[in-house]
Amino acid sequence: MEDSEILITVDQLTKSFKKTTVIENLSHRFKAGERIALVGQNGAGKTTLIRCILGLYKYDGVIEVLGMNPRKDREKILQNIGFVPQIPPPIKMTVGEMLDFFGKLTNTDQQEFIDISENLGLDVKANLHKPFMKLSGGMKQKLLVSFALGRKPKILLMDEPAANLDPKARTILFDYLHKFNKNALMIISSHRIDEVEDLVNRLIEMDMGKIVIDKEV
């Protein structure tokens, strides 16, 4: 892993909200082929770090994703990132519209998303005209996972991706993640390492906005 390509560089990252500092002087290099479990208590800074990488927050310090600035070169960077949020957002689009929207924006054949969703146990065709927000929690999560994986991204960011999934779908998801592009970078944020330990080759634990453990597993 030593000589692998660095996909994300974080250097002296500090993120504060008003007077509260959530991440302080964090530096790290995330490399291709790494499968990282990002663990830590609530408020440790995991989601904030992910949001900084996605360019959703302004910050102090340097972040380079694929050699580019996530605030300025959003479109180029995000073309290569698949993201699964912890809680599915209440998107009003129908499933069909979402397939169309995501397909066009990410230059991906909609069938890629449909195949993954159906393998996870979601009958896409039967739900094509339903608003996304009216689906059950598990169905939403399956669709979001399929949008992230179907794009075949270089970087996969997932925030508790299995939280809403039933055991069967969870097994299938983990199987997908096992087979996921070995040259890609995968970061799975989780409260617990035991949930994702079979998937990862590196553990990063955050506490109070700092990396307190960083080891290969």
Next chain:
Amino acid sequence: MKSFESLKEIIRSDIRQSLRSRWFWAYSTLFGGFVAIMFTSGITESQIIGFVGLSRLMVTFMQISMAILPIYVLISTVRSVVGDRENSVMEYILSLPISFSSYFWGKLIGRFLIIYTPVFIALLGAVLWALITNIEVPWDLFILYSVLLASLVFFFLGLSMYISARASSQDIAVSTAFIIWLFLVAFIDLILIGIMLRMRGNPDLIIGLGMLNPLQVFRTGSLILFDPKLTVMGTASYYVLDTVSRGVFIAFSIIYPIILGFLFAFLGNRYFNRNDVV
């Protein structure tokens, strides 16, 4: 090119969602309904300061639009950005290859089309009905009113998007929009004249301030075509028409709200680009 594609997709998605919402159809029915009621109630045969026929209907339509459109645009749009932020939709949508500006302007353009189209169709429907029933069509009034309405909608959209980009919650956004609307409504000419008479203030200053109010500009602009001397405005009309010609004022009433709307939208987009978006 990629930015244009994402802009197009945001516009399309916003329009699709609006077309599915009840408020859009209620709103469209409201404007279409007004025109239908005005025709069936015989408004084209009634007369106001010499105006009959379709001009009379259009004048009434403009008065109704001035009452409904601003508050409607504000309340329906002011929640768009801050609402997406609050319910985490933005975090997810902006994890896709979409620039902040494409998202912001896409929302604005989508809203403009969805709000302006029913109003324009209602006005166009009145013209078509007039043509069918052999009522004379005042084309100059139709064109000017269509442009004036677009200008009014654009101003309030720009303002709404600015408020929405800056507000920390939907409640704050709606309250701010409501206060601004009340302020703008309070400073239309009748109240200005009242202040002028009571306070013996400098009329030029008071009218000047009034003319900074896009709602006032819209009202005066829509009045000036059928009432060239602005008699319904009373004393204030002398100050307006002494300062600028009718043609200049018409141009001003179209361009000024658009520029102001752009300015607010530009500032809103700049704020959105430079700050945390979730």
